[in-house]
Amino acid sequence: MRPHVVAFDVNETLLDLAPVRAALVELGRPADLLATVFARTLLTGVATATAGTWCRFRDAFDAALAQLTDLPAADRARVADAFLELVPHPDVDPALRRLAGAGVRVVTLTHGSPGVAEAGLRRGGVQALVERSLSSEVIRAWKPAREVYLWAAGACGVRPERMTLVAAHAWDVHGALRAGLGGAWFPRSERRYPAVYDPAALVADDLAGAVDALLALPPS
Structure with a gap:
């Protein structure tokens, strides 16, 4: 779904x-x-x-x-x-706009320093497309700990299975899957999704492909 x-x-x-x-x-x-x-x-x-x-x-x-x-x-x-000083990759703007246009809520989830995501999204002109930015520094935890993903789902008021993590890091997707979330992986610096992790629900060639696959799922 x-x-x-x-x-x-x-x-x-x-x-x-x-x-x-x-x-x-x-x-x-x-x-x-x-x-x-x-x-x-x-x-x-x-x-x-x-x-x-x-x-x-x-x-x-x-x-x-x-x-x-x-x-x-x-x-x-x-x-x-x-x-x-970070800025979004060029493929981020169209990907976020497609999700927003389809009525899908978008958040960011990082264990990075608070303010980094907000600054980068603002610099790229896409902050309005993101509902909220979550940093697990709030709960003093690092991904891929299960508690981070469950906390994020709770903060957004949804059950874990109603949230999907999209990441270019396979270990992050693995953590989300183990916590009961959906997971979508696409490559940036990593070239393939390792077989030692739980299979990602969605594996795409790029960010646009990951968003296409998510929007192709039947609405719940």
Whole structure:
């Protein structure tokens, strides 16, 4: 059945990380370093949560930079500040407009810092198409913890099965599926959906294809 609410992951899925990459390059670091730093950020955040503690996304990002570079604190802060300069990928505007036109509620769901999604959507002129932006920092948790997705569904006033997560990160979709949500995956930096995860309900070639597949589902 067609979901009542579609929740989009933010970093990479909706917003292009190019400004963060550019900030690293301006400091003399290779552009491809961002992928490693971003992966280490996720590892740090999930590790703290799994161990029973917690840290903010920005703190995990700073820790990853400190582990992988010799950048001083001021330069690390400069790179982290670039998250507030993100803009949507070109395919985001038409995708959100199609969902809004079909009467599907749209939200964002991130464990990133509050304000990042809002700033990027506003810069891209699509903030009005998004009902609300949710950051799991509110509940001191990181995706893909089950509690994040259940909290998001509750915040939107729908049962988990009436919400679908759309993400370019397979681990995120896997987490949503395990929490009872629907899941749709499409590639950006990842090339295929891993067989070790629960099969995604929808796998598309791109964001437009994911939205097409969701709207092709029968209305509930």
